[in-house]
Amino acid sequence: MEVGVANLTNYHSHCLYCDGRANMEDFVRFAISNRFTAYGFSSHAPLPFATAWTMEWESMDDYLAEFKRLKTKYVDKIELYVGLEIDYLNEESNPSLSRFTQLPLDYRIGSVHMLYNDFGEVVDIDVPADKFRSIVDHHFHGDLDRVVKLYYERSFRMVELGGFDIVGHADKIHYNATCYRPGLMDEKWYNDLVLSYFDVISDKGYMMEVNTKAYLTLNVFYPNIRYFKVLHDRGIRVQVNSDAHYPERINDGRKEALIALRRAGYDDVMEMHSGAWIEAPIL
Numbered sequence: 001m002e003v004g005v006a007n008l009t010n011y012h013s014h015c016l017y018c019d020g021r022a023n024m025e026d027f028v029r030f031a032i033s034n035r036f037t038a039y040g041f042s043s044h045a046p047l048p049f050a051t052a053w054t055m056e057w058e059s060m061d062d063y064l065a066e067f068k069r070l071k072t073k074y075v076d077k078i079e080l081y082v083g084l085e086i087d088y089l090n091e092e093s094n095p096s097l098s099r100f101t102q103l104p105l106d107y108r109i110g111s112v113h114m115l116y117n118d119f120g121e122v123v124d125i126d127v128p129a130d131k132f133r134s135i136v137d138h139h140f141h142g143d144l145d146r147v148v149k150l151y152y153e154r155s156f157r158m159v160e161l162g163g164f165d166i167v168g169h170a171d172k173i174h175y176n177a178t179c180y181r182p183g184l185m186d187e188k189w190y191n192d193l194v195l196s197y198f199d200v201i202s203d204k205g206y207m208m209e210v211n212t213k214a215y216l217t218l219n220v221f222y223p224n225i226r227y228f229k230v231l232h233d234r235g236i237r238v239q240v241n242s243d244a245h246y247p248e249r250i251n252d253g254r255k256e257a258l259i260a261l262r263r264a265g266y267d268d269v270m271e272m273h274s275g276a277w278i279e280a281p282i283l
Contacts, residue, residue, distance in 0.1 A: 003262055004255030006283035009271045011040035011081065012109060012168065012209060012241035013250065017063045018044040019053035020245045028070050030247035032077050038272055039250075040081035041067060042109050045100060048093050049122075055084075064104065081106040081272055085168055088112050088158035089122070096163030106272065109209070111168030112154045115147065125151065125173065132176035144180050145189075148173060152193050159200050165277075167201055169211040169222035169243065185224070194223075195230065202234040207270050207277070210261065212253025213243035221257060228264035237279070239270040258282050 014020035015027055024041060031039040043063060044054040055063065067082040074080060083105050086095040095101075095110045113126040117139035125132060125147065140147050151173045159167070171194055178184045185191065201208060208231060211222040223231070231238060240257045244250040261269065261282065268279040 003259045003282060007240065007254070007258055007269060007271070007280060008034070008036040008251075009038040009239075009280075010036065010242050010244065010250050010254075011038075011083065011107065011166070011239065011272065012042050012085065012211065013040065013244045014043055014085075015041060017059055017066075018055050022247050024066055024070055027244070027247045027250065028074055028078065028080065031250060032074065034251055036078060036250070038079040038081065040083055040106065040272070042083040042085045042107075045084040045086040047087065047089060060103070079273060083107040083109060085109040085111050086164060087114065088154050088161070089114060090116075094158060094161055094163070096161035101163050106275065107166065108164040109166045109168040110158050110164035110206075112151060112158060115150045115154065125176070127176075129176050129179035133180050136180060144177060144184075148177055148184075148190065149193070152197055155197060156200060159197075159204055159206065162204070165207060166239065166241075167206050167208045169213075170197070170201070170208055171224060171227070172211070172222045174224055175214070175218060175220055175222075185226070194227065198223075198227065198230060198234055198236065202236050207237045207239060209239050209241040210257045211241055211243050212257050213249075215253030215256060221253070221260070225260050228260055228266075232261075232265040237270050238266065 013027060015022060015024045046055050046057045071080040086100050086108055088094040095108055114122050114124050117123045123135055123139050125135060136142060136144055136147050174185055214220050240254050242250050242252050268281050270277050271280040
C-alpha cells in the first residue's frame with residue numbers, strides 16, 4: 001500500500017480563538033471532507049500579557065464550549081479532541097502550572113516561541129527569517145550563538161518541568177538561524193546541543209511532533225529531517241501535525257513526513273483514538 005493513504009489525523013491547529021484564520025467548524029468540515037479520522041484543536045494558551053496570537057483567559061470557557069458543541073454535532077463523522085499549545089516563557093508561565101494542568105483538555109503541546117533580550121524584554125523569535133535577522137542584530141547585538149543557546153535553555157527547562165504531552169516543533173529555530181548563518185547545523189556545538197535535547201526528551205518519555213507547517217513553502221520539517229533517524233534510534237514516539245492556521249492547509253506535508261519517517265525506520269506514529277494515544281501503523 002502507498003504510504004500516506006491513511007494516518008489522516010492532526011492534533012496541532014489554530015482557529016479564531018488565537019491566530020488561526022477560520023472558526024473551529026470550518027476546520028472540522030474540511031477535515032471531514034478530506035476523510036480525516038481524528039482532528040484536534042490546540043489554540044495558543046494565554047500569556048501574562050496580551051498578544052495578537054494567543055488566547056485570552058476570558059475566551060477559555062467559550063473555546064471549550066464550542067469544542068464540546070462540535071464534538072457532539074459531528075460525533076458520527078470524526079473524532080474531535082481539544083488541547084492547547086502552551087509556551088514556556090518563564091517559571092511563572094509554562095505548561096507545568098496548575099492553571100493549565102487543571103483544564104479539561106485531551107492533550108497539551110509544549111513550545112518555545114519567545115526569549116528575553118538584554119533589557120529583560122520579551123522578544124518573539126518565531127518570525128520570518130528577515131525579521132529574525134533584525135531581532136538578533138538589534139536585541140542581541142548580533143550574537144546568534146547566544147540566541148540559539150537561550151532558545152534551547154528554555155526548551156530544556158520546559159521539558160524538565162513537564163505538564164504537557166507533545167513537544168511542539170522541536171528545533172524550529174534552525175531554519176531562521178541557518179538563514180542568518182548558513183552551515184550552522186553542521187557546527188559541532190550546535191549538533192551536540194540538539195542531540196542533548198533529544199536525549200532529555202527521550203529520557204522523559206514525551207511524544208514529539210513532526211511539524212509540517214513549513215514544508216510546502218520552505219521545504220522543511222520541524223524537527224529537521226536529518227534528525228528523524230536519531231529520534232527513531234532514541235525511541236522517541238512521534239506524530240505528524242500540520243500546525244494549520246487555515247483549513248485548506250491541514251493536510252500539507254503529511255504524506256511527505258510519513259514517507260520520511262518510514263525511511264528513517266519508523267513503522268508507526270502516535271494517534272489519539274477513543275481518547276487514548278495509540279501506536280498506529282504508517283500506511
